[in-house]
Amino acid sequence: DSGVTQTPKHLITATGQRVTLRCSPRSGDLSVYWYQQSLDQGLQFLIQYYNGEERAKGNILERFSAQQFPDLHSELNLSSLELGDSALYFCASSVGRVTEAFFGQGTRLTVV
Amino acid sequence: AQKITQTQPGMFVQEKEAVTLDCTYDTSDQSYGLFWYKQPSSGEMIFLIYQGSYDEQNATEGRYSLNFQKARKSANLVISASQLGDSAMYFCAMREGNNDYKLSFGAGTTVTVRA
Numbered sequence: 001d002s003g004v005t006q007t008p009k010h011l012i013t014a015t016g017q018r019v020t021l022r023c024s025p026r027s028g029d030l031s032v033y034w035y036q037q038s039l040d041q042g043l044q045f046l047i048q049y050y051n052g053e054e055r056a057k058g059n060i061l062e063r064f065s066a067q068q069f070p071d072l073h074s075e076l077n078l079s080s081l082e083l084g085d086s087a088l089y090f091c092a093s094s095v096g097r098v099t100e101a102f103f104g105q106g107t108r109l110t111v112v
Numbered sequence: 113a114q115k116i117t118q119t120q121p122g123m124f125v126q127e128k129e130a131v132t133l134d135c136t137y138d139t140s141d142q143s144y145g146l147f148w149y150k151q152p153s154s155g156e157m158i159f160l161i162y163q164g165s166y167d168e169q170n171a172t173e174g175r176y177s178l179n180f181q182k183a184r185k186s187a188n189l190v191i192s193a194s195q196l197g198d199s200a201m202y203f204c205a206m207r208e209g210n211n212d213y214k215l216s217f218g219a220g221t222t223v224t225v226r227a
Contacts, residue, residue, distance in 0.1 A: 002159070033214065043203065043217035056214055088155060101147055101215065103157035 003027065006091050006104035014112055018079040021107045025072055025093030031055070032074040033094075034066055037106075038087040049074055081111045115139065116204050116218035124224050125194045132179070133189040133221045135204030141165075145207040146187040147215065148178065152200040160202075163187055191223075199225045 003026035013019055025032050034046040036059075045058035049068035060066075063081075068074040078085060091104045117136045125131040137146065148160040163171045163178045171178040179188040191198055201222050205215040 002156075035215075042219055043205075043215075045214045045216070048214060058214065090157060092157075101159055101162075103149075103159070105156045108155065 002102035002104065004091060004093050004102055004104035006089075006107050008107060009105065010108050010110075012110045012112060013081060015081055015083060017081050017111075018077065019081065019109065021076040021078070021089055021091075021109070023074045023076070023091030023093075023104060025074070025091075026102060029093035029095050030072065031094045032068055032072070033092040034060075034074070034076050035090040035092065035103075036087045037090065038084075043090075046076070078109070083111050085109065086111045114218075115208075115216040116206055118204055118218035118221050120221045121219070122222040122224070124226055125191075125198075127196060127225055127227050128193055130190060130192045131194055131223060133191070133202050133204075133223070135187045135189065135218060137185050137187060137204075137206050139185075139206065139208050141208045143209060146178070146180070147205040147207070148176070148187075148189045149203045149205065150198075150200045151203060151220070157203075161189070194223075194225045196225050196227060199223060 005024040007022045030051045033048045037043045046060040047066050048056040052068050063079050066076045088106045088108050090106045144165045146163045150158045161171050161173045161176045161178050163180045170180050175192045177190045201220045203220045204218040
């Protein structure tokens with residue numbers, strides 16, 4: 001168990017809908033990172049939050065947004081969903097510059 | 113340009129034998145970190161091993177060792193005494209610089225261990 005918790009594990013939704021993925025980081029970790037894993041794009045960094053503030057952005061679509069709350073949990077919001085958004089979404093957390101990196105179990109999103 | 117290159121899409125290895133997974137990277141930073149992850153069919157990403165760019169010794173964690181050749185920009189993973197449970201996808205990843213924890217991943221190598 002990595003200590004990073006993601007909910008839900010599986011999500012099936014229709015095109016055009018909006019979903020929210022949730023991540024609880026390891027105790028004490030201030031940074032949360034979101035990654036998307038799809039068959040055609042592989043593992044892609046989406047966005048990072050550090051202690052509530054956006055720190056870095058990667059290949060995140062404008063339809064997607066995220067936030068980190070005062071209790072440090074994070075949510076990734078995906079809206080106007082398309083079939084191509086079907087993927088495994090991972091959250092990772094760290095306390096800062098670390099030599100270990102732990103991921104949650106992922107949320108598998110299927111858009112139908 | 114690809115930052116992490118894993119040229120072996122799939123490999124077969126006999127149980128109890130060692131296997132080497134190739135990884136080359138591209139960065140102009142002096143400080144960086146290299147990681148290997150295992151992703152079994154269940155989907156989770158399991159951290160295996162880390163090598164810092166300034167580390168002089170090759171990293172080892174149990175049956176996993178990282179063969180770090182800085183001049184060649186390679187960070188190959190060696191799994192010794194393969195077990196059936198090692199069958200999975202393996203990803204090499206890199207963090208550049210001293211800040212942030214944004215990782216760039218390779219395409220992965222699928223390892224299948226045969227009994």
